[in-house]
Amino acid sequence: MSIDQNDKPEDLPTLGRALLWLDTKKNVDRIVYGLYIVCAILFTADFLYHKHVYLGVEEFPGFYALYGFFMCAALVISAKIMRLFLKRPEDYYAPYDVESEKYPEDQLERKTHDG
Amino acid sequence: MAETFPIAFLFFAGAAGLLALPKGHARAALLLAVPVVACLFVWSLPEGNLWTVRFFNLDLEFMRVDRLSRIFALIFTIAAFLGNLYAWHVRDTVQQLAALLYAGSAIGAVFAGDLITLFFYWEGTAITSVFLIWARRTEGAYHTGVRYLIVQVGSGVLLLAGAALFYRESGSIAFDKMTLGSIGTWLIFLAFGIKCAFPLLHNWLQDAYPAATVTGTVVLSAFTTKLAVYALARGFPGTEMLIYIGAVMTLFPIFFAVIENDLRRVLAYSLNNQLGFMVVGIGIGTELSLNGTAAHAFAHILYKALLFMSVGAVLFRTGTAKGSELGGLYKTMPLTMIFCVIGAASISAFPLFSGFISKSLILSAASHDGYYIVWAILLFASAGVFHHSGIKIPYFAFFAHDSGLRPKEAPLHMLLAMGLTAFLCVAIGVFPGPLYALLPFDVDYVPYTTTHVVTQLQLLFFSALAFTVLMRTGIYPPELKSVNLDTDWTYRRLMPVLIGSVSGVLSKVWAAQSNFTQTRIRAVIARLYHSHGPEGRMAQSWPTGSMVIWIAVLLGFTLIVNFLS
Amino acid sequence: MATETTHHVAMTLSDHLPVLAILVPFVAAPLCVLLGSRSLTWPITFLASAASFVTSFLLLLSVIDGGFISYHIGGWAPPLGIEYRVDAANAFVLFLVTGISTIVLPYARESVKSEIPERHHTLFYACFLLCLTGLLGVAVTGDAFNVFVFLEISSLSTYVLIAQGSYRDRRALTAAYDYLIMGTIGATFFVIGLGMLYMATGTLNMADLADRIADQGANRTVRAAFAFIVVGIGLKVAIYPLHLWLPNAYTYAPSAVTAFLAATATKVAVYVLMRFLFSVFQPSFLFEVNTLEFMIIPFAILAMFAASFIAIFQTDLKRLLAYSSIAQIGYMLLGIGLLNESGVAAAVAHLFNHGITKAVLFMGVGALVLRSGGSFFDRIEGMGKLMPWTSAAIVIGGLSLIGVPGTAGFLSKWLLVQGALEKGWWPIAILVVLSSLLAVIYVWRIVEAMYLRSPASDIEAKEAPLSMLVPIWIMAIACIYFGFATDITLTASHTAAQGLLAGPVGLH
Structure with missing residues (x-):
């Protein structure tokens, strides 16, 4: 996900401006790490309840x-x-x-x- | 309601009325009004055979209303409404007519209580829907439409042949539960199978749907295949073979979907895969599984339409629906992106979305009845569908590498249509009760249990994890401008080549033969002209004497005949 | 023929219908000449014809369910007196002949004006009435010699009528002369045959003849009589190859005469042939069956093909239609030759259907001739645009000639094929269909010339006058009407066929 230098935030729709957050590599990495953590939690969840x-x-x-x-x-x-x-x-x-x-x-x- | 009438006629009348209206908003409004009125009628219909026509000694049932036909008719009217709302901007009379007639035929087929009526509506869906493809008005679309039409009409012809044989065997044309065995029932089964896109009979679907217009694909995705699902559920519930057919159906399209570039074709493959779930449900044939099939068809029509709508909106704004040329659209089409994600979540069966509460019925039925392998395949297919429809579609369209395209957000009516559909997807997912109440059998099923939610989340998130890992390591196959061979290669490439070479030889023989014949015929005509032409001996004015000779000859001849006998 | 005689029971006007049909035109003919008024001639002629038509219609209604009316001329009972007898078969013929003449007459008015000098009009219409009288008399009479008399009345007047075409084309004179010679020979043969029958049986009343022939069986005199009668009538029918008078006669006669003759004269002759074959002689006589099988059927099939081929190559539309008539007569003879009910019914039905079909076509051609000055193909090119109504009627007639479903011609061909199949003669059924294909070709040639070519530069034709268009279209609509309302023709022709095939019994 490259950053397009031509995108001026004020041109974008409000929602799009908010989503510009995704435009930075660092934030995408954050999401990926978040996914890892969620996966780890879900995996361990298996030991915490009774499966039907x-x-x-x-x-x-x-x-x-x-x-x-x-x-x-x-x-x-x-x-x-x-x-x-x-x-x-x-x-x-x-x-x-x-x-x-x-x-x-x-x-x-x-x-x-x-x- | 004292007087009932076939709901399909409402659509046909609407189509006639459409022509009387001027092009523009009046027509678009009529297109919206017809499904709404139809929906209200369907809602209030009592059960039973409400409209019978006696034709020769056959009873044609136009309105067989029961819980199974009602739920399909209901979702068909809803889909027609949403599709027409999405197509508010279209001013093409052909498409508007086709959409109405197509929806009407599909609803008529659902209410058909006998095989003859079913056949007429069955062909009706084929003939009307092809115009949604031809409406694209390119050479490729024309040829694709012709292929589509051949397959669809062929399915109808098989149905008619099957119905005729079935009538001879059983003396009845009633469309009820049948058992495979005779040629007649097999033909009917095959006819349903073609329309339902059984493995190896499926190509028309992936071939045709991406070739239709932006709005046409949305309409197409709702009716034809689900009509076939309804017909199978009505005619062949509990046919064990369907379980395995359905399992294969869920499986193989996901491989093609992963490497397909055209996002609308990816959706067509995933549509095929979803049909597989429904077919498995029919094959198991228990109340739970048939409920699952009906519920899944209901939910599926909505989220599949939503996905086609969002990709269609992208196509509408950018002129392409190919993964290789899209990307980064989330900045300027954020609403479309969100609706797409909701559709993706629904098809992937995330908890709180519609797919979750319908698909689980079928999976539970499979594991209840001990079809473990099938259950495992369905599980794999569930993960796979999340992989290509749930992640791939939104990812390649709206994120991925920036294509540099900065299209404007979809027009308001499309956003409205998508918003409504998305709302329904979520509403059904959160409150499954009303949908469950509509199902053919009474439901005793709770989708939201801890086990179910957790295991489903595990499955989905680890699939996402796999996608992320493969993407980040660069193993994931990139979107490439290409087409992929499917079994349709046999009739689109192999057969033409074979036929071409055979016909080359044949045409030479034929040419030689016809050349010879023509020379002969010309000689015969010349001879005939010589004798029978105005100057010929037969036609010239004979002298009176010669006529007298003929009289004598004839008299002599008659006398001889008389005296000898 | 006094109506006040007390010898017979006929006391009311309706009892005299059989003789009235003949008497009205017969009296009207001299009336025309005696009055000598050109302005009155046509109305008298038309009224006489119309009166006959109404009479015939009433007769048809009273016998269509299978009965018959026996009328004793002058109250003298047969076999001594002359008997007129009307059953379904000849009532049908009467209906056809008077109907055609009544419709052709309004048409004839314009057509005759343009083709015949005005001073001859009175005589022309007188002849027309005589011809009509003759044809009706032939159909209605139950006396064999009376048939000959009426045949001669109609023939002699026909020769005159044909010769009237000489004002347009001198060849009409030779055509009339040829027909005179041939017709006279035919009539002579016929009367020779009658003489032999009289010699063998001592009677001339048909019913009586039939009885006595049945009693004494087939002897040599009867056989010879049969041969002479068949050939003699065959000439009037234009059995192939005795058709040679027909093309010229039809081509050069005035258009109205052609339309009238083509639709009626040969049809009446076919009726006489059937009457003699089935009623007077026994259809069960071996010599008769053999004659039908070895002579009538082969020549009928020959006619169907040879005449059609000739028609295909013609360059004159009138002549083309004349040859097509010969081919169509082949169908009727084939139906007769099949000797079963469907076949004979086909012959009767075709007699009627072909009558109205040919009336449309020849009247249409007459209208073309009136406007374009000729019936050759180069004169009728492009007429579809210049005379759309006439051309459309011709197309309808053409379709009926082919036997397209929904036109009158279809029904009779259908019956014919059915008759052949009943008999197990499926090759003949195939031949019937094949020869119909030939009709498609020559009808297509007409359509092509009228619609796909542009008119010759010197033609400035306009639509035919209404007095011609209306009769043409009455017939064209009849072609279609009888194509759909088939039960009228079917009932009548089946009743007629049953009556005829019953043999002499049918006469009692």
């Missing part, structure tokens, strides 16, 4: 956490491998496909924020 479960495997502490983490990692990695085989240029199906076409301008209402 149907399956044996669910009782394993942090099962949902680990399952979510590793399955997602596996998902991304296998998708990345799939891409090696499946990726084609954008105009592969052209002209029988919308992928490489511009969206017709007359159906849009392009407006830049300060324009």
Whole structure:
């Protein structure tokens, strides 16, 4: 997330100005650290209450956490491998496909924020 | 209400009325009024077969109202209202008509109590909806629309064939619970399966939805597939095969969604994945799971529409919906971003959002009935859907690297539509009671238990953690300008090549043959002209004597025949 | 023919309907000549025709459910006296003939004015009335010799009527002459046949003839008589290849005459043929079945194709339609040859449907001739724009000629195909459909010329006068009306077919 020097806070909508907070690397890092902490808390939460479960495997502490983490990692990695085989240029199906076409301008209402 | 009438007719009448109005706000207002009136009617309908037409010796049931059909009709009217509000700015008569007729057909199909009526509305949804794709008016959209139409109409044809066979086997055209076994029921099942985007029959969905117009996709996302879900829930509840079909359906689209660049296509894949949950619910076939399917369809239509709306708004303002070209929009489109996040949270089933209270019904049903593998797959798919719909969509559209685009916030009516939808998503998530009351069976289920909330949060946050880690380490595949092959490659590339080469040979043979025939025919015509033409022997004026000869010949001939017999 | 005689029971006017239908035009004809007033001729003619039409309609109503009326001329009972007998079959023919003449007459007024010098008009209409009388007499009479008499009345007046075309094209004279020779030979054959029958049976009343032939069975005299009668009538019917008089006669006759003759004359002849084949002779005679199978059907099919091919290549619209008539007669003969109820019903229905179809077409062509000065294709090009109403009516007639569903022509072809299939002769059913395709081609040629070409530069045609358009459109609408209201034609033709196929029994 690079900082766009041209963004003048006073040009942005109020909400956008507030969100400019995200524009700094340090704050993004703070969010990430916050996520780590939340995850750690959630993981330990498993030891603090009685689970009502149907399956044996669910009782394993942090099962949902680990399952979510590793399955997602596996998902991304296998998708990345799939891409090696499946990726084609954008105009592969052209002209029988919308992928490489511009969206017709007359159906849009392009407006830049300060324009 | 003393007099009932098919709710679908309200939409058709609205479409006719639309043409009488001048273009502009009057039309847009009518487009909003029709679903509202329809919604009120649906709400107040009593149960039963309310409108029967006798056609030859068949009873056509236009209004079979029960709890299952009512909840689907209700959400369809709501979706039509939201979609039309979102499309307030559209002045294209074709799209407005298509949206009304399409919604009307879908509602008509939901209330259809027999297979013939179902077929007519089934084809109605196909034929009307394609105009939402063609309305983009580009060559690619045209071809995509044609592919879409072929598949959809094909599904209708299978349905009709199946209905005919079913009628012959059972002597009934009633649309009720069927059991697979005969060819007729299999054909009907296949017809539903195509529209429901079963694995390998799914391509039309990812192909067509991103090709529709900004507003068209929102409308498209609501009806066709959910109609198929309704039809399956009505016709084949408890068909075990559906559990496995549904499980595969939840699974494979998420892989494609991760590497897909076009955000609207990512949403189409995740739509497919969500359908999988519903199909599993139908397959399990218990009261809990069927409730789950209905509830999930209800919630899903809303949050999926919300997601399509927010991405659509981005497309509307920037001219693209591709992850590789977007990013950093949160500064100037913060409201759209927030609504998108609410939609993402809903589809990811965060507690307090609508997906949480509907999806858990299906997952619980799976684990209750001992489908452990299926349950594990659904869990994985839940994490996966959060991964690509919940994080990827908002992240690549509004955050990620700054694209430099500084579009203006979405227009007011879009914000209103998104705001309303977002409100419903949250409201359903926080107060599930009213939705549960609408479900086909009585509900005895509490979604908010400590275990459920904590485990769900664990699953989601650790998925987010995985995303963050992969992103930060650069392992996460970047958004690239590309298309990815799916099974549609077989009919979009392989088949044309095969057919092309075969037809090349055939056309040569044909050309040679027709050339030969033409020469022959020309010779025959020349000969005919020679004999029968104005100067030919047959047509010229004969001398009187020759006519007399003919008389004699004929008389002689007749006499011979007479005397010999 | 005194109505006050006491020998028979006919006491009221309605009992005299059968003879009135003939008598009115028969008396009107000399009246025209005697009065000699050009202004009165046409009204008298029209009134006479209309009166006959009303009479015929009443007759049709009273016999359509299967009964018959026997009228004894002068009160002399048959077989000695002459008997007029009306049943569904000939009431239908009477209805057609008087209907066509009543509709053609208003049309004829303008057309005749432009094609025939005014001093001949009185005689022309007198001949027209005589011709009408003859055709009606042929249909209504139950006496075989009386058929011959009326046939000659109609034929002789027809020759004159055709010859009137000579003011437009001198070739009308040769056409009339040819027809005279041929027609006379045909009539002679017919009367020879009658003579033989009289020799064998001693009677001329049809019912009586039928009885006696049935009693004595097939002997050589009867067979010979049969051959002569079939060939003799066949000539008037224009059975292929005895059609050679027809194209020239139709082409060169005045337009109104062509319209009238094409719609009626051959149809009446077909009726006579059916009457003799089925009522006088036994349909069960082997020689008759063989004649039908080996002569009538093959020539009918030949006509369907050969005449259609000729029509396709014609450059003169009137001639094209004349050849198409020959082909259409093929359908009727084929229906007769099938010898089952559907087939004969098809023949009767086609007789009617083709009558009104050809009336539209020939009247339409007459209107074109009036405005553009010729019926060759180069004269009618672009008429779709210049004369839209006439052209549209011609298109409707063309569609009916093809047998497009929703037009009159469809019904009879449908019956014909049904008849062939009932008999198990599906190749013939296919041939019927194939030959209809040929009709598509020549009708398309007409449409193409009228609508897709631009008119010749020297033509400044305007729409035909209303007095012609109205009759044309009455017929065009009839083509469509009878295409949808099929039960009228169906009932009448089935009743007629049942009566005819009942053989001599049908005469009692």
